[in-house]
Amino acid sequence: MELRRLRYFMVLAEELHFTRAAARLRIAQPALSQQIRVLEREIGARLVERGRGGCALTPVGAVVAAEAVTLLAEVAAAEERIAAAVRGQGGRLRLAYTRSARGGSVDELVERFRAAHPLVEVVPETGWTAPNVAGLLAGRYDAAFVRPPVDDPGIRWLPIGTEELLLALPTGHPLAARRRVPRELLRGEPAVMWPRDNGPGMYDRIVAQVWPGGGFVLARHEPDDEQLLRSVAAGGVIAAVPSGRATALRVPGVVLRRFTGAPPTVDIGLAWAASSKNPAVRALVALLSP
Numbered sequence: 422m423e424l425r426r427l428r429y430f431m432v433l434a435e436e437l438h439f440t441r442a443a444a445r446l447r448i449a450q451p452a453l454s455q456q457i458r459v460l461e462r463e464i465g466a467r468l469v470e471r472g473r474g475g476c477a478l479t480p481v482g483a484v485v486a487a488e489a490v491t492l493l494a495e496v497a498a499a500e501e502r503i504a505a506a507v508r509g510q511g512g513r514l515r516l517a518y519t520r521s522a523r524g525g526s527v528d529e530l531v532e533r534f535r536a537a538h539p540l541v542e543v544v545p546e547t548g549w550t551a552p553n554v555a556g557l558l559a560g561r562y563d564a565a566f567v568r569p570p571v572d573d574p575g576i577r578w579l580p581i582g583t584e585e586l587l588l589a590l591p592t593g594h595p596l597a598a599r600r601r602v603p604r605e606l607l608r609g610e611p612a613v614m615w616p617r618d619n620g621p622g623m624y625d626r627i628v629a630q631v632w633p634g635g636g637f638v639l640a641r642h643e644p645d646d647e648q649l650l651r652s653v654a655a656g657g658v659i660a661a662v663p664s665g666r667a668t669a670l671r672v673p674g675v676v677l678r679r680f681t682g683a684p685p686t687v688d689i690g691l692a693w694a695a696s697s698k699n700p701a702v703r704a705l706v707a708l709l710s711p
Contacts, residue, residue, distance in 0.1 A: 434486040438475040517565035526582035550620035568623035578692035608636030630685035
């Protein structure tokens with residue numbers, strides 16, 4: 422069934438008069454009559470009863486008119502979604518967050534994107550940097566938040582922001598009495614970290630900055646920052662945690678302290694596959710361009 426003929430029929434169903442309907446459609450009346458007859462042959466039933474003063478819908482014509490309203494509205498909506506996707510204003514964005522960086526610049530960027538592109542369907546997931554990069558390369562994600570460095574030729578990324586690392590200590594720890602803690606006092610202190618495979622670049626950067634002269638002693642692994650802090654609260658271990666996550670969680674039994682000297686930091690970035698052709702990705706990246 423050709424949509425053009427269905428649209429012609431909808432106008433005729435509203436006007437119930439061939440001359441007026443043809444005038445609205447800006448076509449000749451014989452051309453409209455021919456198109457309606459073709460539509461009737463396609464459907465296999467008469468749609469209108471013609472008369473001197475106009476026409477009336479047959480029972481089948483009434484059903485076709487009612488269904489056509491929904492069908493044409495869906496077609497119009499689909500056409501708009503397609504056009505919006507071409508303009509970079511619509512489509513779908515499968516976006517992976519990283520567990521260590523929610524809130525702050527990450528959520529602000531996503532909210533700006535949603536406001537600027539309300540027709541884009543954002544499909545969020547949450548993971549770690551290494552799985553997020555693997556998801557980009559495999560085509561499971563369109564964009565992902567990561568903890569740089571990311572050294573893969575198939576990935577492009579831009580920085581979003583930098584976070585200071587804070588030292589998480591049990592409330593009864595001797596170093597908790599200090600406002601700032603020298604790094605050298607942490608040598609040999611049992612520490613808790615998440616598995617290095619989650620984000621090798623970030624893991625190595627934390628260790629290199631917090632224990633620059635060595636002395637990092639890994640006591641155990643925990644799956645995420647919340648569990649790291651709960652382990653610290655239980656006593657016996659310390660942890661270095663990004664400030665945004667540490668202050669947002671506010672786990673009882675944990676005190677947060679800054680370091681002396683230049684503060685250790687970790688970055689947060691937005692990554693996407695170098696081969697990506699998704700207009701929504703381009704639109705998201707454009708929000709980070711100067």
